[in-house]
Amino acid sequence: MDQKPVSSFSIVLLGTGRVATHLGRALRQAGHEVRQIFGHTPAPASALAGATGGRAVFRTEELDPDAQI
Numbered sequence: 001m002d003q004k005p006v007s008s009f010s011i012v013l014l015g016t017g018r019v020a021t022h023l024g025r026a027l028r029q030a031g032h033e034v035r036q037i038f039g040h041t042p043a044p045a046s047a048l049a050g051a052t053g054g055r056a057v058f059r060t061e062e063l064d065p066d067a068q069i
Contacts, residue, residue, distance in 0.1 A: 008031050008032045008033060009027075009032050009033070009068045009069050010032075010033045010035050010064075010066070010067045010068050010069070011027055011032055011033065011034050011035060011067060011068070011069045012034075012035055012036045012037075012038065012063055012064055012067040012069070013034060013036070013037050013038065013048070013052075013054070014038045015038070015039065016037060016039040016041070016044035016045050016047075016048050020037070020048065021048055021051070024037065024048055024051065024052040024054070025051060025052060027052075028052045028053060033053075034052035034053060034054040035054055035055065035064050035067050036049075036054050036055050036056070036057050036062075036063065036064055036067070037049045037052065037054050037055070037056050037057070038057050038058070038060070038062075038063060039056065039057075039058065040058065042056065042058065045057075045058065
C-alpha cells in the first residue's frame, strides 16, 4: 500500500539511532525529501544519509534553515 503524500516535505533528521533510521527510510519511501541527517558520529550519520538520499552534517550551524520539518 504505497501512498504518495498529498504534498511532500523537506526534512532534517536529528539523530542516527533506530528511530531516525526507520523514520528516515519510511519518509523517503513515502515521497518526502530527507535533506540532512544531523549526528555527532560520522559513520552512522553518513550511513543513514546514504540510505535516505540526504547529506550528513555534524554541526548545528550546517542545518538547513529552509527545511520544513
